[in-house]
Amino acid sequence: MIKFISVTKRYKDSVPVEDFSMEISAGETAILSGRSGSGKTTILALAAALTRPTSGSIEVNGKQTAKLPEEFASLFRRESVGIIFQNYNLMPNLSTLDNVTLPLLPTKTPFRQQRERAFELMEKLGIDNKAKIAAGRLSGGEQQRASIARALINNPPIVLADEPTSNLDAKLTDKLLEIFAGIKAEGRTLLIATHDKAITESGIADKIIRTEK
Amino acid sequence: MxxxxxxxxxxxxxxxxxxxxxxxxxxxxxxxxxxxxxxxxxxxxxxxxxxxxxxxxxxxxxxxxxxxxxxxxxxxxxxxxxxxxxxxxxxxxxxxxxxxxxxxxxxxxxxxxxxxxxxxxxxxxxxxxxxxxxxxxxxxxxxxxxxxxxxxxxxxxxxxxxxxxxxxCCNVIFADDTSVLRTFFSEHAVSLFAAAFILTSAAFLLKRPVLHGTANVLYAIAGIAVLIYGVSPYIYELPTHKCPFCILQSGYGYTGYWFYITLFGGTASGIAAGVQTLISGTAPKRMVNVSMALNCAYLLLCAWYPVSYFLTNRTWL
Known part of the structure; x- marks a missing residue:
């Protein structure tokens, strides 16, 4: 469950999120819809405890994440959230496999299990043949899928996706929607920030939240 | 200057x-x-x-x-x-x-x-x-x-x-018996130290961390007193030389640092464990064990010099 109550995030020169409230139940798929600059990415960052709000309450899976000290916030991210970043945020010099297994490094998962889980996911996403290739040499679509695999490797109950189709063509967008349908079927909470109509009109969402002020 | x-x-x-x-x-x-x-x-x-x-x-x-x-x-x-x-x-x-x-x-x-x-x-x-x-x-x-x-x-x-x-010099300072406190410590340092050690050990064995922490305050004071009046003459091998600082010099192999590190480490972790128990209600077992181990190490260090002196010279100072 993700619950925002009167959340405001203010930077020195802008206020991307102001008095924003929303509630997404566990297992629900929600779309954050709005034009560029309407605060979608900031809302995702707040939900993932990547940043703190200026005011307001944020509760994710029963935890007041806005108040978590940094050590606990990183633990929360590791255990509860998978993030698909708009620009993928892959390590370009590491292989695809190493990128995908990165979130498991601080955990006590045995090495062999890490590899097995990564290959399982990469196979599902059709990039298992790219395992040994440096992430920087992958195409946009492949990088996108590598970042999805990385987001899912910890089996997070919540998946956050930021503009996931921004670099994809129509065919890959359909493929991505299939992947999201799979995530939804697994009972995970999915929050997608997008202004792509292909996603908003796909019928995948249980809820569409507008971010326009 | x-x-x-x-x-x-x-x-x-x-x-x-x-x-x-x-x-x-x-x-x-x-x-x-x-x-x-x-x-x-x-x-x-x-x-x-x-x-x-x-x-x-x-x-x-x-x-x-x-x-x-x-x-x-x-x-x-x-x-x-x-x-x-x-x-x-x-x-x-x-x-x-x-x-x-x-x-x-x-x-x-x-x-x-x-x-x-x-x-x-x-x-x-x-x-x-x-x-x-x-x-x-x-x-x-x-x-x-x-x-x-x-x-x-x-x-x-x-x-x-x-x-x-x-x-x-230190010889004069610590031999001065005009101070009531100094006279008390010089006469009762060993028994005070023994009592403090028994109290910390008893609190440790009875698993009472708050009492153990309090006893460590007494152990720190008694530990310094016994070092000055009971142990240091044996380190200097001179009955009139009582000083907690000369033992830090190279002439005495910087031996004083071992005394102070064990005493501070033991008493500080004991007091810290007591404070933690007081505020949280749960005792940090490892910290209490470290405290007791270092307190024992300090006791052994304090005993080593008089005993070895006695075994060599068949007399106490």
């Missing part, structure tokens, strides 16, 4: 830096005391949480620096003794002004208070809800006061030392 000695100068710079950080933390601590409400989700509370995190990190390092700074202080005093007529070690330098003995007392008190604060801070940082933030920030004004006194005494002491005036 003494300010220009590098070791003293370093400490003045250190005091200046620590004072700056203490002033920031005092300001934040006053805000925390007045405004802290963890359940509040207002901008003011979030800002306060950020500030407490920052100050906690700063103070953690400031207090951690305090521990090696104490050793530098002793070393600097020892070094300074070669400039003062009559002084053989740090005892003579500390006795050169009326501020010296209070300075060392406040330094020791602040050292232990730092450990207590670091314990509360460590415990607080292990909880998501920061349950002891208000407690640790309420301690800051007290620490600011004792630190301020220490700082003032430091300046007064080193500004008042006159190298032209002869000072008493």
């Amino acid at each position: 003494s300010f220009l000695i590098p070791d003293i100068f370093i400490q003045i710079i250190l005091y200046a830096i620590l004072t700056f950080f203490f002033c920031i933390s005092l300001y934040v601590s006053v805000r925390v005391i007045i405004l802290w409400n963890f359940s509040d989700t207002s901008e003011k509370q979030y800002l306060l949480e950020k500030q407490t995190y920052l100050v906690s990190v700063i103070m953690k390092y400031a207090f951690a620096v305090n521990i090696p700074a104490f050793l530098i202080f002793i070393y600097a005093n020892d070094k300074l003794s070669s400039y003062l007529t009559g002084a053989m070690c740090a005892a003579g330098v500390l006795n050169a002004t009326i501020y010296g003995k209070y300075l060392i007392i406040f330094k020791i008190v602040n050292l232990y208070l730092s450990v207590v604060w670091l314990t509360v801070n460590h415990f607080d940082s292990r909880h998501e809800t920061m349950p002891y933030t208000a407690v640790k920030f309420r301690m800051i004004p007290l620490l600011f006061t004792t630190f301020g006194i220490e700082c003032t005494l430091f300046i007064l002491h080193f500004a008042s030392i006159d190298p032209a005036v002869p000072v008493s």
Whole structure:
């Protein structure tokens, strides 16, 4: 469950999120819809405890994440959230496999299990043949899928996706929607920030939240 | 004159830096005391949480620096003794002004208070809800006061030392029996130390960490007394030479550092464990065990010199 109550995030020169409230139940798929600059990415960052709000309450899976000290916030991210970043945020010099297994490094998962889980996911996403290739040499679509695999490797109950189709063509967008349908079927909470109509009109969402002020 | 000695100068710079950080933390601590409400989700509370995190990190390092700074202080005093007529070690330098003995007392008190604060801070940082933030920030004004006194005494002491005036050496200082307290410790140091050890051991065996922590305060005092009046003559192999500082010199193999490290380590972890039990209700077993092990090590160190002297010479001093 993700619950925002009167959340405001203010930077020195802008206020991307102001008095924003929303509630997404566990297992629900929600779309954050709005034009560029309407605060979608900031809302995702707040939900993932990547940043703190200026005011307001944020509760994710029963935890007041806005108040978590940094050590606990990183633990929360590791255990509860998978993030698909708009620009993928892959390590370009590491292989695809190493990128995908990165979130498991601080955990006590045995090495062999890490590899097995990564290959399982990469196979599902059709990039298992790219395992040994440096992430920087992958195409946009492949990088996108590598970042999805990385987001899912910890089996997070919540998946956050930021503009996931921004670099994809129509065919890959359909493929991505299939992947999201799979995530939804697994009972995970999915929050997608997008202004792509292909996603908003796909019928995948249980809820569409507008971010326009 | 003494300010220009590098070791003293370093400490003045250190005091200046620590004072700056203490002033920031005092300001934040006053805000925390007045405004802290963890359940509040207002901008003011979030800002306060950020500030407490920052100050906690700063103070953690400031207090951690305090521990090696104490050793530098002793070393600097020892070094300074070669400039003062009559002084053989740090005892003579500390006795050169009326501020010296209070300075060392406040330094020791602040050292232990730092450990207590670091314990509360460590415990607080292990909880998501920061349950002891208000407690640790309420301690800051007290620490600011004792630190301020220490700082003032430091300046007064080193500004008042006159190298032209002869000072008493440790032989004279610790042999002086006009002080009631000194006479009491010189006569009862061993029995007091034995009682303190029995009390800490009993508290340890009965699994009473708060009592163990309290007993460690007594153990620290009795431990110093027994080192001065009971053990040091055996280290110096001279019945009239009673001094807690000469043992830190190279002539005695820097043996004093082992005494002080075990005594401080044992008593500080014992007191810290007591404080943690008091605020959380659960005893940190490992810390209590470390405390007891170091206290035993100190006891063995204290026993080693008289026993080996007796086995060699078949007589006690």
